[in-house]
Amino acid sequence: MKQAVEINHLAYEYPSPEGELSIQVFRDLSLTIAKGSFVAVLGRNGCGKSTLAKHLNAICLPSGGTVYVFGRCTGNEEELMEIRRTVGMVFQNPDNQIVANVVEEDVAFAPENLGVESSEIRRRVDDALKKVGMYDYRTHAPHLLSGGQKQRVAIAGVIAMLPECIVLDEPTAMLDPQGRREVMEIIAKLNAERDITVVLITHHMEEAAMADRVIILDRGQVAADGTPREVFSQVEKLHELGLAPPETVELCWAMNETGANLPLDALSCEECAEVLAKWLAT
Numbered sequence: 001m002k003q004a005v006e007i008n009h010l011a012y013e014y015p016s017p018e019g020e021l022s023i024q025v026f027r028d029l030s031l032t033i034a035k036g037s038f039v040a041v042l043g044r045n046g047c048g049k050s051t052l053a054k055h056l057n058a059i060c061l062p063s064g065g066t067v068y069v070f071g072r073c074t075g076n077e078e079e080l081m082e083i084r085r086t087v088g089m090v091f092q093n094p095d096n097q098i099v100a101n102v103v104e105e106d107v108a109f110a111p112e113n114l115g116v117e118s119s120e121i122r123r124r125v126d127d128a129l130k131k132v133g134m135y136d137y138r139t140h141a142p143h144l145l146s147g148g149q150k151q152r153v154a155i156a157g158v159i160a161m162l163p164e165c166i167v168l169d170e171p172t173a174m175l176d177p178q179g180r181r182e183v184m185e186i187i188a189k190l191n192a193e194r195d196i197t198v199v200l201i202t203h204h205m206e207e208a209a210m211a212d213r214v215i216i217l218d219r220g221q222v223a224a225d226g227t228p229r230e231v232f233s234q235v236e237k238l239h240e241l242g243l244a245p246p247e248t249v250e251l252c253w254a255m256n257e258t259g260a261n262l263p264l265d266a267l268s269c270e271e272c273a274e275v276l277a278k279w280l281a282t
Helices: 049-056 077-086 102-112 118-131 147-159 177-194 228-232 234-238 247-257 269-281
Strands: 003-014 023-034 038-043 064-069 085-088 165-169 197-201 213-218 221-225
Touching: 003 049, 003 197, 023 049, 023 064, 023 197, 023 221, 038 177, 049 165, 049 197, 064 118, 077 085, 077 213, 085 118, 085 147, 102 118, 102 147, 102 228, 102 247, 118 147, 118 177, 147 165, 165 177, 177 197, 213 228, 221 234, 228 234, 247 269
Parallel strands: 038 197, 038 213, 085 165, 165 197
Antiparallel strands: 003 023, 003 064, 213 221
């Protein structure tokens, strides 16, 4: 399977004022992300999640090792423009990403800067806004929209670039539950229907459970890596890493601590209810 991302022995440290110690984030990180996959990255604050995200778009460049994005090395200055066109970034605060006073103008901003022809920009903008359910708001002022609507506009702006990969850094952190659901539905749809590689940085276990693969970072290293069912069933390990599994898994684990023998791979409420019903019937 073709790799979207190949990270080999990545080292990175944030520069610090003269006389102070630099902050080492990665010392020797290696991992790959397959093209077309949906990967969630978890970890406690300061583990390197956001720094990893910035390496995928060459916002941060390695202090050591290499990062390849669809075969292009982020350390090669001549490839940076293409890498940044190929990988779109969505951040947690859409207000930091919206630059225009009209929704459709904001979505057109990136394609215009990439030199896309006007008629093609029009087509891309309309298509992107329809994809995120914001076409009817194309002439609205972004500042009058809800948080969830703003984030959908930010995602539309990335879609209009026609990226092969979208990296989302805590995109639902500032949203209410309804806004979170809307954004996650769009992300899952883009991955399933358009084969866009998705890398989601999140603190929400329910969001991570929607991914094909979960990677947990701890102190700049991969502490766990597998399917959501494989990773979230390791409850004790998650607790050691300062994380909690989805509430359904936590409930089954807590009941097992009192003598029950329930599987720890029920991620959804429906699956958990079925497991509990079978247990009660025995």
